[in-house]
Amino acid sequence: KSRWSLVGMTAVVTGGTRGIGCAVVEELAELGAVVHTCSRNEVELNQRLQEWSAKGLTVTGSVCDLASRPQREQLIGKVSLLFGGKLNILINNVGTTYHKRTTDYTADDYSFLMGTNLESCFHMSQLAHPLLKASGVGSIVFISSVAGLVSVDVGTLYCAAKGAINQLAKNLACEWAKDNIRTNSVAPWVIKTPLVDQVMDDKNKFTSDVESRTPMKRLGEANEVSPLVAFLCLPAASYITGQTIAIDGGFTVNDCF
Ligand code: NDP
Numbered sequence: 150k151s152r153w154s155l156v157g158m159t160a161v162v163t164g165g166t167r168g169i170g171c172a173v174v175e176e177l178a179e180l181g182a183v184v185h186t187c188s189r190n191e192v193e194l195n196q197r198l199q200e201w202s203a204k205g206l207t208v209t210g211s212v213c214d215l216a217s218r219p220q221r222e223q224l225i226g227k228v229s230l231l232f233g234g235k236l237n238i239l240i241n242n243v244g245t246t247y248h249k250r251t252t253d254y255t256a257d258d259y260s261f262l263m264g265t266n267l268e269s270c271f272h273m274s275q276l277a278h279p280l281l282k283a284s285g286v287g288s289i290v291f292i293s294s295v296a297g298l299v300s301v302d303v304g305t306l307y308c309a310a311k312g313a314i315n316q317l318a319k320n321l322a323c324e325w326a327k328d329n330i331r332t333n334s335v336a337p338w339v340i341k342t343p344l345v346d347q348v349m350d351d352k353n354k355f356t357s358d359v360e361s362r363t364p365m366k367r368l369g370e371a372n373e374v375s376p377l378v379a380f381l382c383l384p385a386a387s388y389i390t391g392q393t394i395a396i397d398g399g400f401t402v403n404d405c406f
Contacts, residue, residue: 152385156181159284160238160382161228163215163273165208166193168342169292170242172371176379178206182238185228187213215243215269216261225276236280238382241270241314242292246307246348254306266310267317274321278330287330288382291318292374295338295397303348311336315393322391331390333381338397340369364399 150157155177165174165186178184178201188194191212201208209231213224228236244266249258270291281287296303297311318334325332339345339359345368349355360366374396380386381394395401 150384153383154181155238155379155382158182158237158286158382159232159235160184160240161224161236161273161277162186162240162242163269164188164243165210166190166197168344169337169340169371169374170240171197172375173240173242173292173378174201174208175204175206176372176375177238177240177382178208180379180383182207182382183232184208185210185231187211187215187224189214215273216265218272221269221272221276225273225280228277229280232280234280235284236277237284237286237288239273239277239281239287239289240292240378241273241289243269244292244294244307244310245344246304248302248304248348251305259306262304262306263310266307267313270314271317274317274332278325278328281330282325282328285329286384287325287328288386289318289321289330289332290378290381291315291332291334292378293318293334293336293393295336295395295401297334298336298393298395298401318393319391326390331381331386333390334393335374335377335381336393336395336397337369337374338363338395338400340371340374342371362400362403363397364403367398369396369398 160182164170166188194210291314293314294311296308318332321332
């Protein structure tokens with residue numbers, strides 16, 4: 150078997166209909182994995198499934214709100230049936246933010262943003278553990294953020310959740326190494342996706358601020374994140390675990406300025 154192929158492997162990618170998740174679904178499927186994804190919007194999900202099928206990629210999908218504990222349980226139940234109780238790859242991609250001053254965040258904001266960004270990843274990893282272990286070769290990749298490594302003004306709760314995700318990747322790497330499950334985290338800087346469009350107040354100012362602070366003088370593309378995510382799942386990455394790797398055009402090495 151090639152060290153550079155995912156043929157024969159199964160994968161779950163949360164939030165695969167747009168942005169980074171969508172690029173990751175395609176990357177894994179193009180390397181030969183059989184992929185199951187999810188999102189909350191059934192129409193968009195069906196549209197993506199049709200597009201992938203037309204490209205010859207093996208992808209199925211479920212409507213699921215990852216912020217809901219019972220829906221996460223249902224999703225893994227379905228995945229277990231679909232893949233015979235085994236899973237090789239879990240990509241914890243779903244995440245979101247909205248900006249408020251720290252003093253303005255309410256208890257509901259806290260529950261929503263921590264629930265969507267951190268608890269969903271934690272619980273999905275718990276739920277997937279027996280399946281990943283049963284497959285014999287498991288890999289989890291968390292889609293974290295540069296906002297979990299340094300201070301970036303995109304919402305304190307989001308940043309706190311992303312910082313916690315990086316730590317989660319380290320702890321699980323140690324706890325689950327005996328089960329042959331590797332866990333890593335990738336930390337992108339600003340990537341052109343619908344989420345970024347939604348969060349920006351003044352698009353031109355935001356873009357020029359980011360460009361001026363980034364050594365490579367541009368934003369990233371979703372398909373510049375997906376190759377690293379896929380690499381971390383390959384047999385070729387078999388000794389890499391517990392790491393957080395930035396994909397940032399040099400932003401964090403340049404003191405973020
Ligand atoms: P988008 O908002 O562009 O896409 C998010 C995807 O996840 C969509 O498919 C969306 O579908 C799905 N999704 C969102 N919430 C839920 C939910 N509760 N349940 C199920 N599916 C959901 O996001 P990005 O691609 O930009 O971001 C993906 C990840 O990358 C996030 O964790 C984000 O924090 C991280 N990231 C993004 C960066 C960026 O600059 N874009 C930078 C650093 C990290 P639907 O809404 O229909 O459910």
